[in-house]
Amino acid sequence: MRLAALLLVTFSLPLLASSREQRQRGAALFAARGCQRCHTIGDVGGHRGPNLSAVGKTASKAAIRKQIVNGSKVMPAFGDVLEAQEINDLVEYLRSCRKKPEEYRPGQ
Numbered sequence: 001m002r003l004a005a006l007l008l009v010t011f012s013l014p015l016l017a018s019s020r021e022q023r024q025r026g027a028a029l030f031a032a033r034g035c036q037r038c039h040t041i042g043d044v045g046g047h048r049g050p051n052l053s054a055v056g057k058t059a060s061k062a063a064i065r066k067q068i069v070n071g072s073k074v075m076p077a078f079g080d081v082l083e084a085q086e087i088n089d090l091v092e093y094l095r096s097c098r099k100k101p102e103e104y105r106p107g108q
């Protein structure tokens with residue numbers, strides 16, 4: 001029993017850390033790769049595309065990934081522009097965006 005708990009902690013800590021790092025990288029990519037020119041998260045970004053502050057509540061990982069890879073009539077496709085890892089990072093980040101825009105505070 002104790003061993004199981006120890007194993008659980010040993011293996012889940014790096015996983016948690018890596019998903020947090022993924023989200024942080026995703027947030028940086030969101031700004032660096034131009035997503036922010038069209039999309040607002042919190043109170044930062046443009047308005048050509050929908051506000052993505054709460055996209056993690058409404059869109060599945062698969063839907064977010066599909067949108068990034070294929071784009072649309074209005075949104076460029078990023079499937080050939082971004083590395084697979086970068087797309088994963090963006091998907092992790094966007095899935096974690098679950099607040100109403102007015103719930104974001106500067107510096108959060």
Ligand code: HEC
Nearest residue numbers: 033034035038048049050059064067068072074075078090
């Ligand atoms: C030129 C403007 C533009 C850029 C740049 C852009 N998008 Fe979009 N995006 C849109 C528009 C417009 C939509 C609305 C749906 C549609 O027309 O396809 C959208 C939709 C989305 C959606 C679906 C939202 C939902 O509610 O389902 C996601 C997720 C998304 N964009 C992520 C990104 C990411 C990540 C990037 C950067 C890699 C990005 N977008 C760059 C314009 C843009």
